Amino acid sequence: MSGNRTRARVGRLPEVRRHLAVGWLAAAGLAVLTVAQLELLARLIVAVIDGAGVAGPAGALAAVTVARAVLAGSREALAGRTAARATAALRHRLLAAAQALGPRWVAGRRTGELVALTDRGIDALTPYLRDYLPQVALAAAVPVAVLVRLCWADPTSALVVAATLPLIPLFGALAGRQARLATRRQWRRLSVLSGHFLDTVLGLPTLRAFGRAGAHAVRLRSVADAHRRATMSALRVAFLTSLVLELVAALSLALLAVPIGLRLLAGELDLRTALVVLLLAPEAYLPLRALGARFHAGAAGLAAADDAFTILDTTATATATATATAGTTTDTGATTTDTDTGTAAADTAVATVATGTAAPPVRARRTGARSVLVRCEDVTVRYPGRDEPALCGFDLTVEVGDRLVLTGPSGVGKSTVLALVLGFVRPARGRVLLGGRDLAAMDRAELAGWRDRLGWLPQRPRLFAGTLAANVALGAPGADEARIRRAVRAAALDEVVAGLPGGLHTRLGENGHGLSAGQRQRVALARALCREAPLLLLDEPTARLDAATETAVLAAATRLPADRTLLAVAHRPATIAAARPVPLRPATEAAVARRSGPTGTAPVTALVESRS
């Protein structure tokens, strides 16, 4: 995105747009007060030299000075508040966009870069909004007011100022291009450095164990060096720009001041006019010079804003694509529904599963006795940047009460199936029906309603700093202690809780610091169970557990009420034995099998369906 487009988009942010008008009004007021203040100062000096009464001009000067200070202070306070609001709103939108794009998108980016963008990157917009934008208004208003007053006082001087003034924005624009490139480079380096730093801190135990901490430190140092060089180059451009602008302004003032002095000596100009010109002329150049200096302060923020808008655009495109697809698939869906109800009108009922939110209810189509909760039809999933599909021609039907376990070699696409059911990824081909609704046709509210019906244990669960109870009740905010204890017992965590100093109310550190890996896994499992959701998605729930704990967890899973459904991913024989396995084959293998299947036979599916 070009710098101008980014600036225009920042200017269109609702929080900024509202205050831009006020900023321009304040700048106009300040311009008038500046001219009045210097005019009164000139009068006061002449009065002192002439020995005339100074009370009048001195009083007026004091009043105008106070008014100017109050207006400037209020303008700064307003600009500061606008900057705080706009950055908070942008950060909020960015996080909402990351949330909408889903964990799979977040996983595809370097965490450190995202953190740098939402934290320091957005913060860097503050100088742009607080200092640079108000200065633009001032740089436009003050020179105009000064020129108008100079035209009236001394047209020759006004002509000199009018001729030299454009040199400052001209040189500023020439240097600005270089400055933009340098700050963009600096921002990139900072993002990479943040990513490396976070990776290093999180992976320190691994690096120490493999004796690579030193080598990694060298690499980190070289990344930090690259950032230092980029920063120095950006600063060099900034200093050189300031120097050039100062030089242009000083030469312009010399061009103006020397003839004024000569004309004053020759008696062609009176003292008051000479003073007015000499006091006012620098004020015409000052805001433009300050604008050049502040441009550098805000350029880093603009580079970060550019990245932020790219992410926001990605969400907008994804939403637009989803909506467009929704239009077509809804039509198809309607046709399918009509046909279905037409043929099986007598024994097919549509069960409505209340979502408990304002979102439209999620509907599950009931075929015969049991409702179909999830159906995948000939689904292919592709991740960006990957030639091979993660899933290919994949079919699955999950009915209410099923206990299904997805099995298969690593990387075959088991977690991708769960991501489909969660609505985190969308199929490149085929259809996914969630509670009877086509995933492609579901909007954000419907998806949120569907997710309300899910309990999810991810493969790498994340705990948060806070009490153990708060971590368990994360997905069930209103859960009382009895419900939390039930979930804790079902996750075979009760003995662990009993051994903790504060029991359920023991405070955990970041990501569950203070618990073992297996205990953390069980807290996350308790969190999934605590939702008491109709469909439970568990990604390797017993991966880090010993045999006895695994048995306890599996026993809890088999005790789930009959109307609750379980779809799990597992590698361990005991877990697979506890439910009906659904073996997954690698997508490419399935695709080859599908192509080579004899004509007229049913296509080989990547998944063999199984029900309890």
Ligand SMILES: Nc1ncnc2c1ncn2[C@@H]1O[C@H](COP(=O)(O)OP(=O)(O)OP(=O)(O)O)[C@@H](O)[C@H]1O
């Ligand atoms: N965000 C992603 N971007 C690109 N490719 C991905 C992404 N997530 C998964 N993949 C790829 O998709 C394929 C299926 O991944 P998935 O995580 O679903 O496998 P899995 O069967 O759950 O593996 P495991 O048993 O090791 O957890 C893999 O080849 C993986 O490399």
